[in-house]
Amino acid sequence: xxxxxxxxxxxxxxxxxxxxxxxxxxxxxxxxxxxxxxxxxxxxxxxxxxxxxxxxxxxxxxxxxxxxxxxxxxxxxxxxxxxxxxxxxxxxxxxxxxxxxxxxxxxxxxxxxxxxxxxxxxxxxxxxxxxxxxxxxxxxxxxxxxxxxxxxxxx
Numbered sequence: 001x002x003x004x005x006x007x008x009x010x011x012x013x014x015x016x017x018x019x020x021x022x023x024x025x026x027x028x029x030x031x032x033x034x035x036x037x038x039x040x041x042x043x044x045x046x047x048x049x050x051x052x053x054x055x056x057x058x059x060x061x062x063x064x065x066x067x068x069x070x071x072x073x074x075x076x077x078x079x080x081x082x083x084x085x086x087x088x089x090x091x092x093x094x095x096x097x098x099x100x101x102x103x104x105x106x107x108x109x110x111x112x113x114x115x116x117x118x119x120x121x122x123x124x125x126x127x128x129x130x131x132x133x134x135x136x137x138x139x140x141x142x143x144x145x146x147x148x149x150x151x152x153x154x155x
Contacts, residue, residue, distance in 0.1 A: 023129030029108040030083055033092050038105060040129075047132075047153050048125040049080045052107065052116055055094045059138035060120040064100045069142035070150075071102070077127075077154055083107035124153060 025048065030038040051067065053060035064082075071080045083105045084091050095104050114123075115134075124133040132153060140146060 024123070024131035025125050025129040027109065028114070030081065030105045031088070031108055032105060033088060033095070035088055035106075037108075043079050045077075045127050046079045047077055047127060047150075048123075049078060049150070050123040050125060051080065051082045052084070052111060052119060052121045052123075053082055054084050054119050055086055055090055057119045061098070063120060063138045063141060064098070064102065066139075066141040066143075068101050070147060073142065073147050074150060075154070078150065079103075081105050085111055124150070126153065 025040055025043075028040075028050070030040075032038055051060075055061075067080060067082070071078075074080075081103050085107050088106055091104055091106055111121075118136050120136075120138055122135040123131060124135070126132045
């Protein structure tokens with residue numbers, strides 16, 4: 001019995017010392033518009049919609065009003081983040097000229113390392129931090145079909 005207890009404690013210790021499982025979100029570094037790194041813990045147990053865009057990308061800008069409407073239609077289990085790899089000054093200037101009610105961030109991870117070669121690209125990231133879906137190209141985010149599709153990730 002004593003041997004079994006010792007083995008059990010050793011196994012528990014070994015398991016708890018294992019490095020945390022790599023998640024898709026753990027590979028991404030985001031900063032707010034002040035340049036401060038976002039604490040991704042605040043998004044834990046939420047589904048993240050991470051939309052990659054650029055100030056020069058016409059389709060990206062065209063879908064922003066739909067993103068605002070979609071954001072207002074989704075329950076609190078979702079968080080929408082718009083991320084550009086451009087300079088903070090460029091992103092800030094854009095948000096001053098076009099005051100969309102969206103959370104704009106700067107992605108500090110190489111978008112190419114994430115397999116992004118076209119904008120807009122949107123990642124749907126599950127509550128566990130793993131990638132659920134990659135959507136390339138602009139879309140009607142506020143369409144009933146799109147909103148219902150996103151809600152399926154709650155199941």
